[in-house]
Amino acid sequence: MDYEQAGELKIGQVGIANLRIRTLDVERLVEEMRSRVQRAPNMFGRAAVVIDFGGLSQTPDAGTAQALLDGLRAAGVLPVALAYGTSETDRLAQALGLPLLAKFRASYERADGAAPEAAAPPRREAPAVAPAPEPARARAAAPAPAAPAASVGMIQSAPVRSGQQIYADNRDLTVLTTVGAGAEVIADGSVHIYGPLRGRALAGAQGNEKARIFCREFHAELVAIAGHYKVLEDIPKELRGKAVQIWLEDEQIKIAALD
Template identity: 35%
Template sequence: MPEADAMQTSQCFQLKGATVSLTALELHFFEPAAFEETLRDKIRQAPGFFRDIPLVVSLEKYEGPTTELDFFQLIGICRRHNIHVVAVRGGDDDQRRLARNAALALLPATAQREAPAPKTEAEPEPETHPEPVQTPDVALSSSNPAPAAARIVTQPVRSGQQVYAPEGDLIILAPVQAGAEVLAAGNIHVYGPLRGRALAGVHGMADARVFCQSLEAELVSIAGHYKISEDLQEQGWKKAVQLRLKDDLLVATPLDKT
């Protein structure tokens, strides 16, 4: 086969949809020295977590002047600490123009739920008496969407591995070793020691929980709220616990007290 024909039949690449977990930095104002000092403090708390992570800068709560928003400086500070700024989220037109000039991707602002319209003192609606409609039980059950299937892992999750359940729960019937990462849209169950990083509710499910037979994790996160190992050792360390959000705070409760 001629070389030109072979190049036509074999594509250089393919584009496929992918779901990845990203860390968002909510920027309130930007002052280079204060920014770098705060970043150092965060990295000291969990150095393994921040190394070589992609970062999205969220401008939805930015209150400083746009003239002080120097993305080139911000990117340079992050790169000095092995953090890679890849995009900005939200922001006004001027802020997004500055981000584009710094070769950053632009992500839309987080969707806000519309508040229900206030009730007015309108005339009461006339009462209606619809005739009862009998629906077969089969029709009722088929109208409910089937729950997302859980992903079940039977082998240990070793250092450097990442296991992801993009739609439902993640059930691991083995240990999660230090340096490993497990993520799920729903709950995470670890029937063994949890020594790596566990991120549940990665799409924002605040009711998600993390269950493990022995809490020894480097980091646990639920719907973006996280605690590192130093904080986790204050309650339930090396015990069978469940972790959940309570008033936006991650709390651990022994499984024998639930």
């Protein structure tokens, strides 16, 4: 039996799922998505999904892509856009009547370890001849370089209620109270929750695989680190209600009780 998934689903920082197609098998992709919806209907039922064909060697034709969109809708999710990849993807999006989103594509490239483009070497200018210093004018001392500002974590002191979303941009997030069911807390760094976690917690939202989630009372609908996720149905029952830490290891979510 082939246990490799045909489509890798990642959760974005605004709760939109990104489905990166690994194997263009429409029937298999639809069945995988139907299984996800059945296992976690509150999370995936009618969820917005961005389709990413960047993992394929060739962009599919419009007919095949439309069959995939129709199948995913029948499985219970709502494809809303394509992830930007190439000019062919752009033309495909126009044929399907869908917008393009570039952000998800960039996030996957960072997560996959793609090296950034090398910067162009600076242009060498001919050295200018400095004028002789005026004897009557004292030279001004060059200012010392400013020290980089320390990254300050975000603190949320009020309860995060159903329907609310709290996002800590480029820093850690500490929640001093409850994250209610249907609420979402997101950080580019780690997430610390000192009360019950009943909603969703997403750490490393921009691809930081070293980020972690800590909570005092674990009942999460979903947890995710750098896009990799687990829903409540996938979590051992003995960990529910416990103080836990959550981290990413070999692209797998790990959850352990805190002593």
